[in-house]
Amino acid sequence: MLFDKPSIRILHVVGGMNRGGIETWLMHVLRNIDRARFQMDFLVHTTEPGAYDDEIRALGSRIIPCPHTSKPWIYGADLKKILRQYGPYDIVHSHVHHFTGLVLRTARQAGVLICIAHSHNDTSALEAKAGLYRRLYVGLTKWWIARYATAGLGCSGKASANLFGPAWERDPRWRIFYCGIDxxxxxxxxxxxxxxxxxxxxxxxxxxxxxxxxxxxxxxxxxxxxxxxxxxxxxxxxxxxxxxxxxxxxxxxxxxxxxxxxxxxxxxxxxxxxxxxxxxxxxxxxxxxxxxxxxxxxxxxxxxxxxxxxxxxxxxxxxxxxxxxxxxxxxxxxxxxxxxxxxxxxxxxxxxxxxxxxxxNSEFNITFNVNSLTKIYTYEYEKTYKSR
Structure with a gap:
């Protein structure tokens, strides 16, 4: 095991830490994970306080605002500054669907070696009705995910296909990972x-x-x-x-x-x-x-x-x-x-x-779920740093 560092440092990217499905799952993870081995921080796309912010800080993690998502040139520069200021991070784990493409592209440019795309939704029905600009955005961000993600998790088969493409099962980087609860x-x-x-x-x-x-x-x-x-x-x-x-x-x-x-x-x-x-x-x-x-x-x-x-x-x-x-x-x-x-x-x-x-007795039990997630983090970390 390559735990020569105090911990594996992970930056989760989310819209904001309020009471929603993704955010509640992340809180279950934070409460149950071995925080001596896995240090989790949260980059949020808002300057407004979130419902979970106080508990996150009490558990030793940080909330880091990076709000300019509508201005990708500013967002990218701000994210690079954050990665320098608060890092180094071993893993960037992004939960913001298509926008994950820009997140991971920027993280890789900033030197982050492990970039995880996490698909929590299936928006294919919306994409089928989208206009030209939206279709171009979705196409570009999916291409960035395919290029820059070192691993990808989908909360279901549909969610995986939506973000990683219909042939996602042929790519060993992508896998289904159900989100557990306490x-x-x-x-x-x-x-x-x-x-x-x-x-x-x-x-x-x-x-x-x-x-x-x-x-x-x-x-x-x-x-x-x-x-x-x-x-x-x-x-x-x-x-x-x-x-x-x-x-x-x-x-x-x-x-x-x-x-x-x-x-x-x-x-x-x-x-x-x-x-x-x-x-x-x-x-x-x-x-x-x-x-x-x-x-x-x-x-x-x-x-x-x-x-x-x-x-x-x-x-x-x-x-x-x-x-x-x-x-x-x-x-x-x-x-x-x-x-x-x-x-x-x-x-x-x-x-x-x-x-x-x-x-x-299923994968939805947070105890099993966190164990599976830590195995993924450990595998990606060891695979990446053994090859260096």
Missing amino acids: LTTFNHVVDRAAVRAEFGIPADTFTIGHVGRFDEQKNHEFLVEIAAEVAKEEPKMRLLLVGEGPLRSAVEQKVKQMGLAERVIFAGVQSNVPRLMLGAMNVFLLPSLHEGLPVVGIEAQAAGLPFILSDVITEEVDRVKPLIQRISLSQPASVWAKTILSVRNAVLRISQADSLAILE
Whole structure:
């Protein structure tokens, strides 16, 4: 083992360390990784404080702003300065999808030897509708990734194909790497009455849950239409929406227009999603237009919730099969509502404890997940520095 240095130094590149799927996974990694061997810092594309910033600093890591993403000439110069000032880094691990191309190109120019591209999404449907400028940008950044990445991780087969190309499996640099979660929180005993009281949800109310950023990808307007159909048959229905984002005000307006203001709860960003899943939700709904592999879907299954999702989402998320029902986005809201209502009084074929056990013995368990990630870092480090 080549641990002649105090640690392997890794710079993660993300948009900002707020409560999202990628960021929450990175926090699980930071909390569980051997921080004596692996020093992780975070370069963020914002000057605004993030929800996780204080904890990151408390765990001995740094938050480094590099905000000028719309001006690549300034961004590139700033990134090189950061690599000189805060480095040297052994690894740059980028999580910003297509923009990763510029990140890794700049890092390699600055002398970083190990550059990892991480694909967390499948945006191929959006790219198919893109205009000329966007297509040129995507083409260039994918070419840079192919040229400058020394390794690449994809959270699913679809996510890998989207960033690394349809023949990604032929290139030994690319591999699938599922993002794990800390499953211990799903073992906690939760006072359902207390959780529901916090959000004004009566104890006997059938509650549809959703966790996701308010943007086009998550398809909130259709989600509200589904809730409206459910409400026709189940007057006590509530829709609990966890998250923030640019489209929240538009969704709030749609809720009012459809007469659902008393039945839809905008919970904002929450620090304990497992507690809400276990305590407040009866079913989890995810009608996304596209995803890489939604970690929130793994959480829903760990909570033992019936999980109804769009059929465009990769089947790699289907870990507890008795909980899963997939529906085409071409189906109207009434069909989705009928499926949701069918689980209202149904007896589940698997207990929450058994659902959790399946995931505890899978790659989605953060303990296994961090072990796999450290093996990747160690392999790339040794391979690179043994050859020098």
